[in-house]
Amino acid sequence: MVHATFTRLPAAKQARVQAALLAEFSHHPLQTAQVARIVDQAGIARGAFYKYFDDLTDAYQFVFQAALTTIHQGLPAQPSATNTAAFVASIQAFVAQTDATGYRALITMHYRYNEGFLGATPSALGTGPDAATRWAVTTLYHQTVRDILLDPSTATARLAQLQAVLTKGV
Known part of the structure; x- marks a missing residue:
């Protein structure tokens, strides 16, 4: 700290x-x-x-x-599996913010090298009737961001893939 x-x-x-x-x-x-x-x-x-x-x-x-x-400031409210348009838009906004704030190289370096070097911790278990859905949506969100930052040429395809999964329901 x-x-x-x-x-x-x-x-x-x-x-x-x-x-x-x-x-x-x-x-x-x-x-x-x-x-x-x-x-x-x-x-x-x-x-x-x-x-x-x-x-x-x-x-x-x-x-x-x-x-x-800094990147998360000004992003839309947390989307849910029932609000797929906002969900996909928030990923696009996050990626755009990494560029606008000058943090893309840092975040990409994190995903490419530092994340594994620092070690991983499990995600928190949620509570409530929609805990499993919130976990799945959060996991899909972060993996999509990660994949887009590591391979920007696949952004459109990855967002379409995510949209398809969310439309079918997690």
Whole structure:
């Protein structure tokens, strides 16, 4: 978790560090990322990096979470299996936001390399009568986004495939 020392930095310095993190993790998988490149680009001392973050993984998780928060802002309300048009539109909006916010390379790097490196955790079990449907819709949503970002040339086909599945009912 990011240390309080980082949150107390002036906004301009925080932005410089975040830009350096984004550049590093957008071009290098977490397992080959280097603190040296980050501190050099950010113009900070190596010791300062460790006052802001525990390690590279901590810094990665910070910038990745910041990216997801930014990308998700302004997206449509959570669609459901009965609202397929909004569901498909939200995927298109998410992909467009990864481009508009400059986070596409980071998210693609995450799916391609870092997701497996960090290890996976199981999804939470839902409760209620529609829990299974919500789980299936969420799983399909994330897999479709992942597939489109990893192979953009298949976006139309993947969205059509998703639309067909949702129209039939999950």
